[in-house]
Amino acid sequence: MNKNKIHFIIKNIKIILNREKPQSMNRNKIALIxxxxxxxxxRKKSFIIMSILGPFLxxxxxxxxIWFTTMEDKEVKIIAVADSTHIFQNKIPDTKxxxxxxxxxxxxKYLLKDFQNQGYWGVLYITQVITYVPNAxxxxxxxxxxxxxxxxxxxxxEKEIERQKLxxxxxxxxxxxxxxxxxxxxxxTIKLEEGGKEKENYAxxxxxxxxxxxxxxxxxxxLFGMQVMRGVIEExxxxxxxxxxxxxxxxxxxxxxxxxxxxVALVQFIIWIVLTASLIGVGQxxxxxxxxxxxxxxxxxxxxMNSGNSAHKEVIHEQIPKDENTIKVEMxxxxxxxxxxxxxxxxxxxxxxxxxxxxxxxxxxxxxxxDNEADTQQFMLPVTIPLILxxxxxxxxxxxxxSNLSFWFSMIPLTSPIVMMVRIPFFSDGMNWQLIISxxxxxxxxxxxTWLAGKIYRTGILMYGKKASxxxxxxxxxxxx
Amino acid sequence: MGILLTRDVCKTFGVNKALDSVNIDVxxxxxxxxxxxxxxxxxxxxxxxxxxxxxxxxxxxxxxSKLKADDIRKIGYLPEERGLYKxxxxxxxxxxxxxxxxxxxxxxxxxxxxxxxxxxxxxxxDKKIEELxxxxxxxxxxxxxxxxxxxxxxxxxxxxxxxxxxVNVLKKEILELKSKGSTIIFSTHNMIxxxxxxxxxxxINKSRCILNGQTDEIRSSYKTxxxxxxxxxxxxxxTKVLNSNFQLQNIxxxxxxxxxxxxxxxxxxxxxxxxxxxxxxxxxxxREVLPGMNEVFISVVEKAG
Numbered sequence: 155m156n157k158n159k160i161h162f163i164i165k166n167i168k169i170i171l172n173r174e175k176p177q178s179m180n181r182n183k184i185a186l187i188x189x190x191x192x193x194x195x196x197r198k199k200s201f202i203i204m205s206i207l208g209p210f211l212x213x214x215x216x217x218x219x220i221w222f223t224t225m226e227d228k229e230v231k232i233i234a235v236a237d238s239t240h241i242f243q244n245k246i247p248d249t250k251x252x253x254x255x256x257x258x259x260x261x262x263k264y265l266l267k268d269f270q271n272q273g274y275w276g277v278l279y280i281t282q283v284i285t286y287v288p289n290a291x292x293x294x295x296x297x298x299x300x301x302x303x304x305x306x307x308x309x310x311x312e313k314e315i316e317r318q319k320l321x322x323x324x325x326x327x328x329x330x331x332x333x334x335x336x337x338x339x340x341x342x343t344i345k346l347e348e349g350g351k352e353k354e355n356y357a358x359x360x361x362x363x364x365x366x367x368x369x370x371x372x373x374x375x376x377l378f379g380m381q382v383m384r385g386v387i388e389e390x391x392x393x394x395x396x397x398x399x400x401x402x403x404x405x406x407x408x409x410x411x412x413x414x415x416x417x418v419a420l421v422q423f424i425i426w427i428v429l430t431a432s433l434i435g436v437g438q439x440x441x442x443x444x445x446x447x448x449x450x451x452x453x454x455x456x457x458x459m460n461s462g463n464s465a466h467k468e469v470i471h472e473q474i475p476k477d478e479n480t481i482k483v484e485m486x487x488x489x490x491x492x493x494x495x496x497x498x499x500x501x502x503x504x505x506x507x508x509x510x511x512x513x514x515x516x517x518x519x520x521x522x523x524x525d526n527e528a529d530t531q532q533f534m535l536p537v538t539i540p541l542i543l544x545x546x547x548x549x550x551x552x553x554x555x556x557s558n559l560s561f562w563f564s565m566i567p568l569t570s571p572i573v574m575m576v577r578i579p580f581f582s583d584g585m586n587w588q589l590i591i592s593x594x595x596x597x598x599x600x601x602x603x604t605w606l607a608g609k610i611y612r613t614g615i616l617m618y619g620k621k622a623s624x625x626x627x628x629x630x631x632x633x634x635x
Numbered sequence: 636m637g638i639l640l641t642r643d644v645c646k647t648f649g650v651n652k653a654l655d656s657v658n659i660d661v662x663x664x665x666x667x668x669x670x671x672x673x674x675x676x677x678x679x680x681x682x683x684x685x686x687x688x689x690x691x692x693x694x695x696x697x698x699x700s701k702l703k704a705d706d707i708r709k710i711g712y713l714p715e716e717r718g719l720y721k722x723x724x725x726x727x728x729x730x731x732x733x734x735x736x737x738x739x740x741x742x743x744x745x746x747x748x749x750x751x752x753x754x755x756x757x758x759x760x761d762k763k764i765e766e767l768x769x770x771x772x773x774x775x776x777x778x779x780x781x782x783x784x785x786x787x788x789x790x791x792x793x794x795x796x797x798x799x800x801x802v803n804v805l806k807k808e809i810l811e812l813k814s815k816g817s818t819i820i821f822s823t824h825n826m827i828x829x830x831x832x833x834x835x836x837x838x839i840n841k842s843r844c845i846l847n848g849q850t851d852e853i854r855s856s857y858k859t860x861x862x863x864x865x866x867x868x869x870x871x872x873x874t875k876v877l878n879s880n881f882q883l884q885n886i887x888x889x890x891x892x893x894x895x896x897x898x899x900x901x902x903x904x905x906x907x908x909x910x911x912x913x914x915x916x917x918x919x920x921x922r923e924v925l926p927g928m929n930e931v932f933i934s935v936v937e938k939a940g
Contacts, residue, residue: 186734194723393718397779400685400712401735616687618716629649 183402184410191385191414196421205422209429216430217437231275231303233293236260239280241318246278246310252303254278266294278307361552361579367502368548368575370423372541375509375571378419379517379537383530385411386521386615395615404612409604412514419510501578504593509571512600513537519607522614523622544569551576565592567599606631638663638787638818639684644693646679653679655842656693661787661820661835666813668833668850669822670928676842677822678715681791684820685712697787708737711785715792715822717776719764726760729779736783743782750778773801781812788812789820794828806832826928830854838932846935854925857934860899861924862908867891868916876911892919 195201230251237243237256246254255274257265262279269277276295291311293299386408389395398407520533547569551560555577564574570592581589613630614622622630639661646654653676661667669677682688684695686707695702697709720728726747733743751757754774764772773796781788788809794802809819809832821829830836830850838846846853861884870886870893877883880903884896899905905923912918926934 183735186731190731194720388720392721393714393716394720396682396687396714396716397712397718397732397776398735399687400710400714401707401732404687616682616716633648 184406184413187402187407187410188414188417191411192417195381195415195418201418201422205425206429208422208426209433212426212430213433213437216434217441221441232273233276233278234260234265234269234272234274235278235280236262236265237280238282242280242311242314245314246307249306252306269294270296280311361555361576363498364576364579365548365552367498368572369545371502371506371509371571371575372545374419374423374506375513375541376538378415378510379513381415381418382412382514383517383521384527385415386518386611387524387527387530390522390524390615390618391526399612399615404615405608408515408518408608408611412511412518415514416507416510423506498575498578501589502575505571505574505596508567508593508596508600512567512571512596512603513541515600515604515607519610519614522611523617523627525618529621540566540568541572544572548573548576555580561588564588565595567596570596609633637661637665638698639820640696641680641684642694642696644680644683644690644695646676646683646688646690652842654683654690657839657842657844659837659844659847661818663818664813664816665834666809666819666821666832668826668829668836668928669820669839670826670829670836670932671824671839673824675824675839677824677839678791680839681712681714681789681820681822684789685710708783709786711736711780711783711788713776713780713788713790713793715795719772719776719779721765722763724760725762725764725767725775728764729775729782732779733782738783746782746784747778750782754778770798770801773797774804777805777808781808785817787818787820789822791822792824793821794823794825826932830928836928838928838935840932840936840939845939846931850928853931854928857926857931858923859926860905862897862899862905863894863920863922863924864897864912864918865892865894865920866912866916866918867893870895872912872915873897876915877908878911881908881911896924 232253235254235256243256279292281290516537520530524530547563563569564577609631610627637660641659644654644657671677683690697706729747730743823829833850836850837844873883880901882898887894
């Protein structure tokens with residue numbers, strides 16, 4: 155009785171195990187393929203070189219331009235201030251290479267025509283009472299004003315307005331007052347072209363991060379999509395593909411390759427981010443040693459050097475305007491760190507993976523239809539055009555994030571991973587119905603594309619010698635199984 | 636019922652019919668030849684057996700039950716279009732391919748050790764495939780095909796692309812595998828290369844099976860009554876003594892020996908022929924010429940119209 159029971163249980167266990175065996179085996183096979191694709195690529199010299207070289211390049215791209223701006227600007231720029239309100243007389247402090255000259259009753263039309271001849275670098279035009287109209291300040295110049303200059307003017311004006319507002323209040327309930335006097339002024343910098351055209355500059359830092367993210371997605375899709383394609387072509391031209399599809403399903407081989415290479419891309423990405431960040435950190439210390447210290451630290455260190463009356467000195471230091479260059483570099487680093495990275499990073503990962511999967515399956519399908527890389531061109535065009543288009547629309551979106559063009563291209567799955575990245579900073583909390591719709595479309599279309607690509611792939615990998623046409627691809631899609 | 640059976644397998648690619656009601660029955664432990672010209676549909680059939688393609692209709696039975704995904708482990712396939720990852724190391728690659736067939740890492744290592752020792756190629760283990768000669772690569776490829784001890788081995792055009800030395804190694808190994816109980820399917824358009832190996836054959840032409848059966852039976856049923864006599868003596872004697880029942884096709888001379896090919900027409904037997912010529916010449920050897928598969932194929936195709 156007891157023995158029978160045990161036998162019965164063992165028999166059932168065996169049945170269950172046997173049933174599950176083929177399924178788990180297949181999962182193991184995909185894992186094996188992923189592992190091979192990942193390992194062989196991670197070990198490649200080109201991967202290691204790219205991983206090390208990339209961060210140096212990126213760090214240099216961020217550090218050097220900032221460093222150069224601190225190097226240049228030795229010439230002293232005189233800016234004519236035409237202040238129709240007459241309340242900002244001598245309120246913008248001069249710096250080492252930035253002097254402000256206040257003109258009384260200047261004719262702005264005449265001044266704009268002639269300021270260069272009068273020896274001015276630019277004209278700061280304050281049109282009306284800016285206390286309530288924050289964007290009534292214009293800076294006209296023939297060359298691009300530096301970021302630090304803009305910040306210096308903005309913060310000086312802001313401070314002055316705050317001071318005046320504070321002055322008008324009684325000093326009781328100071329907390330509330332401080333809250334109420336917070337003001338925000340953005341100087342619209344207008345660059346004059348030779349023909350008298352006016353061009354406005356936007357410099358939204360978070361958009362620049364969005365832009366960088368979009369560009370990174372574009373770059374990764376191309377780089378690693380091409381790797382998928384090359385991998386497929388390699389397997390086909392090595393003639394190993396039929397050996398492998400006699401052990402696994404073609405679709406499993408394709409997905410294993412795509413996922414394995416996605417892993418490589420993510421590892422590369424993480425290495426880049428970590429290394430770039432630490433390189434920037436190091437570069438910040440080397441090139442801008444002043445930045446690491448807080449203002450009081452600076453004061454204290456100078457106090458110790460001067461060994462004077464510290465209390466008195468501190469007051470003086472507070473009043474001395476910071477060097478223009480230090481301000482602008484600090485502002486740059488600050489603006490970079492102000493962005494909501496969690497939101498952008500999560501959406502970045504989503505669009506990165508979604509976009510990659512969508513394109514990688516297309517690249518795999520292309521690879522399967524040809525015998526060598528030279529033959530890929532006829533099929534590459536329809537895949538690369540949307541990618542390049544996406545980059546153009548993304549740049550356009552930076553100026554006009556809510557246009558119809560931007561909207562539709564951030565919905566079309568072939569372009570949305572890139573275009574949407576620059577729009578995300580404009581959605582208040584990183585969540586928006588547009589984002590959700592775009593994400594759903596992307597997910598649905600990569601499932602569809604993978605399915606279609608799998609059909610082309612499984613026929614294509616076994617075809618040698620003849621160049622496939624689009625009509626043939628359509629036939630392959632319609633083949634049974 | 637044999638180890639592998641196909642029932643009315645059909646496959647169409649667009650408008651091209653690749654297979655039209657193909658039936659084969661492969662007996663266990665045999666070497667089975669799938670012969671036919673290029674484009675006849677042999678590779679398509681093999682791909683269907685290997686579940687790379689699915690048939691439009693028809694069934695495949697493996698050991699009496701319908702072929703299922705897991706049967707892949709019991710089949711070894713050396714496709715016509717074959718190769719290896721050029722940049723991958725020999726050992727790593729062999730383990731990878733074995734594990735894709737379902738072997739554990741431990742088992743594949745153990746089995747690879749046996750085969751690498753047998754072929755004396757232990758020191759290739761850490762070399763990349765591209766560093767090996769073509770012949771060496773072929774050996775690696777062969778080992779990866781049979782490593783998982785498949786019950787059924789399928790070779791598509793096995794001797795194309797193998798050099799003559801490796802062809803002999805391959806033939807020897809295949810016969811050894813057969814003696815150990817494996818069943819082997821050959822597919823080739825070069826019928827001469829396999830006819831002495833195959834126990835059974837199927838002729839395929841234009842996507843249809845046109846002939847099935849045991850190799851010896853087929854050859855003798857297609858024999859034409861042609862005999863080959865090697866002899867010494869005066870070759871002119873044949874024209875003198877032979878009557879109209881016997882047709883002298885040719886006489887070749889090699890040093891002192893001559894070889895005559897004679898076709899017997901009508902109802903006469905070969906004994907009659909021997910009686911006629913024995914008094915005049917010294918016979919060194921005598922044999923009936925059985926048709927090669929090439930000739931059988933041609934005559935079947937011609938008969939079919």
